[in-house]
Amino acid sequence: MSQGQFLSNCAADTLSQAALALKNGALVVLPTETVYGLGADASNEKAVARIYEVKGRPQDHPLILHIASMNDITYWAEEISDYAIALARSFWPGPMTLIFNRSENAKDFVTGGQNTVGLRVPDHSLALGLLQECKKIGVHAIAAPSANRFGHVSPTTAIAVQEEIGAYLSEQDLILDGGPAQVGLESTIIDCTGGAPKILRPGAITQAMIEEATGLKVSENNDSQIRVSGSLEKHYAPNATVILDVPAIAGQGFIAPADVVTPPGAIRLASPANTDEYARTLYSALRDGDAQGLETIAIIQPSGDGLAIAIRDRLMRASKGR
Ligand code: TXA
Numbered sequence: 001m002s003q004g005q006f007l008s009n010c011a012a013d014t015l016s017q018a019a020l021a022l023k024n025g026a027l028v029v030l031p032t033e034t035v036y037g038l039g040a041d042a043s044n045e046k047a048v049a050r051i052y053e054v055k056g057r058p059q060d061h062p063l064i065l066h067i068a069s070m071n072d073i074t075y076w077a078e079e080i081s082d083y084a085i086a087l088a089r090s091f092w093p094g095p096m097t098l099i100f101n102r103s104e105n106a107k108d109f110v111t112g113g114q115n116t117v118g119l120r121v122p123d124h125s126l127a128l129g130l131l132q133e134c135k136k137i138g139v140h141a142i143a144a145p146s147a148n149r150f151g152h153v154s155p156t157t158a159i160a161v162q163e164e165i166g167a168y169l170s171e172q173d174l175i176l177d178g179g180p181a182q183v184g185l186e187s188t189i190i191d192c193t194g195g196a197p198k199i200l201r202p203g204a205i206t207q208a209m210i211e212e213a214t215g216l217k218v219s220e221n222n223d224s225q226i227r228v229s230g231s232l233e234k235h236y237a238p239n240a241t242v243i244l245d246v247p248a249i250a251g252q253g254f255i256a257p258a259d260v261v262t263p264p265g266a267i268r269l270a271s272p273a274n275t276d277e278y279a280r281t282l283y284s285a286l287r288d289g290d291a292q293g294l295e296t297i298a299i300i301q302p303s304g305d306g307l308a309i310a311i312r313d314r315l316m317r318a319s320k321g322r
């Protein structure tokens with residue numbers, strides 16, 4: 001049975017209640033513009049440990065800390081470069097996570113034992129309202145991975161969260177319904193510990209946007225010691241087998257840009273008219289395919305750069321064999 005209290009139409013007092021729940025060690029699922037997050041007080045070791053249990057995720061994978069504003073960077077991080085400040089000013093609140101050297105406040109249990117910490121100011125009114133309520137009662141960040149079981153597709157609606165992890169939540173945990181995620185794909189992760197920004201996971205904040213904001217070339221070298229679980233080969237995967245850039249045959253699911261005709265007998269799961277819509281609808285289309293019990297989903301990938309790069313990155317991982 002699903003546990004975790006499901007809260008729609010969140011009012012101001014819901015947010016103070018949710019902040020208090022976090023302070024008391026509960027988990028709070030929060031909407032963001034990218035995907036839904038499974039949140040805990042980033043300073044509470046027991047609460048953070050429950051995130052790993054609910055996700056079924058290995059303990060050495062670091063979590064992103066969600067903060068109310070860039071003023072909170074220095075509580076969690078040290079050696080903040082000028083280009084990182086420029087990125088935060090340009091794109092926060094927004095779908096971008098910055099990796100810094102950690103301060104003593106970022107403990108091993110949120111960083112997976114690494115000396116770095118990932119920070120993000122999400123662009124969603126409920127998430128920001130919650131973070132502000134949290135600050136009032138001394139919760140400095142909400143540690144939150146995507147609210148899915150490890151390796152699965154990230155949830156972009158509160159209902160999808162409930163289906164995905166509801167059974168693993170407890171009665172004191174909350175799910176805040178903030179509507180469908182507006183971006184639909186996880187944040188761009190940028191390593192800011194070197195002389196130039198480096199993209200660890202592509203997303204809606206693109207290489208061109210980063211270079212424009214910082215005046216620097218994005219670093220290409222691939223010697224990073226930093227581990228990103230979303231960069232594991234098999235990730236972001238539905239139960240169905242995903243095959244790329246071949247037409248579906250009868251009985252298979254099919255996702256393709258709107259101008260691609262559905263092959264006879266295939267089950268059309270999405271027809272995005274542009275790249276933004278592709279990102280926004282992809283994960284719910286994959287879930288829909290699983291809900292219909294489809295064995296195979298054939299996907300025609302979007303072309304082009306920018307957000308299309310991030311979509312192809314996730315699709316490549318979704319299509320890897322188990
Ligand atoms: O859009 C997002 O980023 C969503 C929403 C909820 O904010 N969160 C998300 O979290 O996608 P998660 O845990 O599913 O993926 C975060 C990625 C992981 O691959 C993790 O390894 C990486 O961020 N990460 C977190 N902290 C890091 C660090 N200190 N160094 C390197 N990678 C880090």
Ligand code: MG
Binds near residue numbers: 145146154230
């Ligand atoms: Mg994830």
